[in-house]
Amino acid sequence: MEPPDLRRLLSNVPLRTVLIVPFVLQILGAVGLVGYLSFRNGQQAVNELAGQLRSEMSARIEGELKGYLESPHGFNRINSATFAEGQFDMVEGRNAVQFLRQVQVSDFIYASYCGDQTGQYLGAYRYTPEDNQTTIALSVSNAGSDYNLDFHRIGTTGDKGSLLQRFRPYDPRQRPWYGSAVKAERPIWSEVYLDFATGLPTITASEPVYGQNNRLIGVCATDVVLLQELRQFLANLSIGDSGIAFVMDRSGALLSSSTDEPLTTGEGEAMTMLQAVDSSDRLIQATTSDLQQRFGSFEEIYSPQQIDFKLPRDGLDLMGGEHLFVEVLPFQDDRGLDWLIVIAVPESDFMSQIYANTRNTVLLSIVALAIATGVGIVTARWVIRPLLELNNAAKDIAKGELDRTVEIHRSDEVGELANSFNAMAGQLQESFQTLEAKNAELQHLDKLKDEFLANTSHELRTPLNGMIG
Template sequence: MGTLEQPYDPRQRPWYKAAQAESKAVWSEIYLSFSTLLPTITASLPVYSLTDGSLIGVCGTDFFLPQEVSGFLRNLEIGKTGTAFIMERSGKLVATSTGEPTFKVVGNDRERLMAIASENGAVRATANYLSDRFNDLGNIQTVKKFDFQWSGERQYVQVVPFQDGNLDWLVVLTIPESDFMSEINASRQKSIGLSLAALIMAIAVGILTSRWVTRPILRVSHAADELAQGELDQQVKPSPIIEIDGLARSFNSMAQQLKQSFSALRQSEATNRAIVNTIPDLMIRAKGDGSYLDVVSSDRLEPADSSGEELLTGQPFPKGISVQEYLPDNYEQLMHYIQQALMTGELQVYEHQIIRDNKSVDEEVRIMVLAKDEVLIMVRDITDRKQAEEALRIAEENYRSIFENALEGIFQSSPKGKFINANPALARIYGYDSPEELMASITNISEQLYVDPEKRTEFRYLLSQQNSVKNFEYRCYCKDRSIIWIQIDARVVNDNNGNVLYYEGIVQDITERKRKEEELKRQLEELQIEIDHKKRQQEVANLTESSYFQEVQQEISNVNLDDFWS
């Protein structure tokens, strides 16, 4: 180890200072070992007192880079002449697989080498390429793969960032193309030779067997041509060649199945035609330019004309004529949707109104793509449906007007006790500004509206027994917690299975009527008291005016009260 010029103080070493500064486990910077003068990196961990938290010391583990890391890289099999090296983001070498030193002697000091100054040409060229490509090696944050030319040969490079705590290195692998192309080239030449031999052999065998195979194949070809011309009754004779014999049997079976399929297709076509003919819509096949191809079905054709070539007007519908001549109304709109259907391939549906027989007629037009430049136009008379929809719209508007302007409150509520729908009159009865505020505020009718909970129970019971309630009266709370009297008529709305969907009904504020009834009752009671008082006065007057009362009064006046009491 030699004589130390100064006493060894670990507290002055880089690994000790790094752990002391970070107060946690940390890797030191690469430094020259005090004893070996080799590039070294230390994993150090500070140790603190459990009593006062003061620093007791630092534990460290040294890694001698030339021995441990460079030795590990040298043992890697990197092709035949590939190299691997590790460098810091600053470009300084950490370790290499070439065994070269990663530092140089300058006077009495040793300085670490930059990768671009490596003695190994591959390492130096790769480092220069990375430096030129990225300018700053800190920009390499993910695994990168490159290739570049060096010494007249392509070099493949892979750069892998390696980080562990404060450790931030780049692991670089460089392999020349020749390391793995030599085996590929040899294999390629071998494959080419085998392929040429196989080709020559195949040609020879083909020449020998072609004449033997040609004759039965020609028979199959001839039968196939006849089948294509519509002659379905084709049979190929058996062949001594197993494959050709199997082909012949397959062909005969196919011909038989094709014959049966054509028969079934004709029957299916007749059925489909009968079904289509029952459709009341006008159905026309047309090209993309609007030229007519065929009338598929129409209730506008005369019944006597089964060919579908004549309109109800009696005019002919010859092939090759434009659809515009027979569907002139909104023709530009029709062509627009035809082009949309051809461009998108999707069904196009729209409605228009035409004049037929001096009457306004509503029609629904559907356009479906049949082929590349062919569409099916289906026109349906929807006048009755539109009239029904208009009548329904008017009825809905009338109902909505009645609902919105009714003086009585109208409601729909769920079985759980929440309003589903309410009109403005109901909101006013309960003191709310709008039906929306009412429905948002009242989430439990039983608890928030009913003053007497037993009345809600009675109401629900009557609905369950009778499905409707008439003139049911109860007291309820308003928004400001004032109490009013309500009269309600309600019924239950069920689904097809008898399950309750909701309750609906009409609500009236009868508070004023109740007040008047109470006032009338009070007045009747007071009138009854007054009548009873007058009756008693009359009875007293009748008694005092009687002769008996006069006689008694005369006798009492003659009595000496002092003598009477004594």
């Protein structure tokens, strides 16, 4: 049973409200629930899709890096065998065609060369003169160049042509790529460094060369510039509308990215590799900062990680507070590479369509609510108007207007009620007319009675007066 207070409250609610409000609330609740469930299901699907996309993108970058960085060591093996057989003319700086071909066929190979234990050096090098027209030159350092690094034109057979530029004294044995390979006694990678001639981020694959009795002859190496080819590959990846991909080493130095941001900072001898946490790109900076806080150090990331975090707000930046999907994949090989591949995608890249659908759902809900309210009002008026007319007619009858009827021509229950009301009003009017006729008749009889009594009294009083008088 309903509580008395609730029953009293409901009894005071207008019929129009009872007819409209529940109808509107049902529409609003149904549309809101459907919209919410649709949004949540879409968000869950997006999270799964984002995880798959991040894994796919990082795997593609890993595969590209492996292919990208395998050929330099392949070139070194070939060059080491040729060097061990004495086929490179280190004294005269000739027969460097093998180096020439390697630089020609691989756009990402910047230089291919060998240095020996006597301080001689021979190779092919991408040379960019003052007119910025890059060409492949023969690079040589020996007694003939007074052990300066000279760049010469190179013929199709790999022989030395005219001098292009004398750079400066150069002893390969003092270079990191040479000393590291000799110390490791196996093929290795150097740390990423800025090339002394170009200032570009470069990594060198080097391999020690041994002759008879395991005697060290020298070292062969291949320089790989990390700037163009890898950046182009990263930039061409479809990582949402505003997602980014970048590669950094364990120190946090930015090696490559899908943005066009310079990878170095400073000028001249003060030029250094750009740290990812100092990047001008907000996604790169926020991602690396979060990784540092989360793991304490980039060295602590041992396995693939999928991370979601919220970007900090930055003034009026509309991206502030947005969620970011991040994938971190360690990239390592047995030659000393130890980098991190990072994918970062804003949630809005995946959720934009869902947000649009949600906005459409809200708009449709408002339209549906307006229509439902309008239909409810029209329906309430259609139901209540004859009831109000009946109510007014009943009040008029109560005031004595017994000829009052209602003109409601409907075949539903309200129409039946109107017909019954009119019949009742007719019967009531007929009853009142009958009563009035009876009343008039009674009044006439009462008048006749009064006249009869008056006449009788007079008749009786006359003889009595005669008798008395």
